[in-house]
């Protein structure tokens with residue numbers, strides 16, 4: 001049985017582990033190294049997997065190591081396991097740490113970097129993947145299987161493109177939640193309860209996303225269908241255009257992309 005060891009058992013590791021179990025991986029094939037006791041207890045309780053406080057001999061038997069700690073903790077985590085590292089595939093989900101840096105820290109070229117997102121927690125994740133040249137076709141397949149246990153996935157051929165993936169889908173759920181906050185607030189100002197406004201807003205995102213996913217038409221056309229000349233939607237989108245919201249939004253996404261690139265330089 002091939003063993004997968006997660007280093008870090010937080011939010012994203014939970015999402016991946018839940019997905020792997022739903023896709024039929026045996027709980028006995030999954031281990032976690034996680035220093036925080038309450039997190040270990042919860043992982044053991046919720047998933048029936050083994051959770052270790054520190055480097056365990058099982059790390060040497062792993063065919064896949066998933067690095068799921070915060071970027072600033074990653075170097076230390078690798079160092080603490082270095083004496084246990086055997087040849088295996090390394091899958092890192094840490095934002096902004098390049099495979100050049102990882103190859104040095106890990107002393108391995110079998111590396112795939114992934115940028116997942118939090119909808120993975122409900123099996124609706126979107127993950128961008130980049131494989132270092134030293135990763136084999138089988139390594140790529142394994143990384144993709146892990147990503148697809150959380151939802152959809154997409155490969156990029158240049159590592160810098162992962163920064164753009166971060167700006168769209170990695171951080172993207174936060175933009176959607178930001179809009180949900182605004183729609184809830186606006187609804188309240190217009191006389192609805194917060195719950196009513198929120199229910200309307202969430203259902204609207206869900207429905208619009210499903211419509212876009214199901215349609216062969218671009219979003220411009222889908223938007224036109226909602227918009228009667230001189231009508232209500234027109235009033236709203238005209239105001240958005242006057243305020244230059246699209247350009248400002250693109251600037252915000254560029255700030256996200258730039259921060260990912262800056263983190264890559266900081267950690268190199």
Ligand SMILES: NC(=O)C1=CN([C@@H]2O[C@H](COP(=O)(O)OP(=O)(O)OC[C@H]3O[C@@H](n4cnc5c(N)ncnc54)[C@H](O)[C@@H]3O)[C@@H](O)[C@H]2O)C=CC1
Nearest residue numbers: 008009010011012033036068069070071077093094095116
């Ligand atoms: N939250 C998000 O939306 C996304 C996060 N990421 C990346 O995923 C990674 C993990 O993020 P989260 O799960 O949100 O963080 P988290 O804080 O929920 O989980 C990290 C876990 O690592 C543990 N940890 C700390 N030091 C450790 C060590 N030396 N060895 C083993 N475990 C250690 C912590 O106790 C914690 O449980 C980050 O690198 C982040 O950049 C990537 C895509 C999306």
Ligand SMILES: O=C(O)[C@@H]1CCC=N1
Nearest residue numbers: 095117166170171172
């Ligand atoms: O904010 C962050 O740095 C991480 C990476 C993508 C989503 N959350």
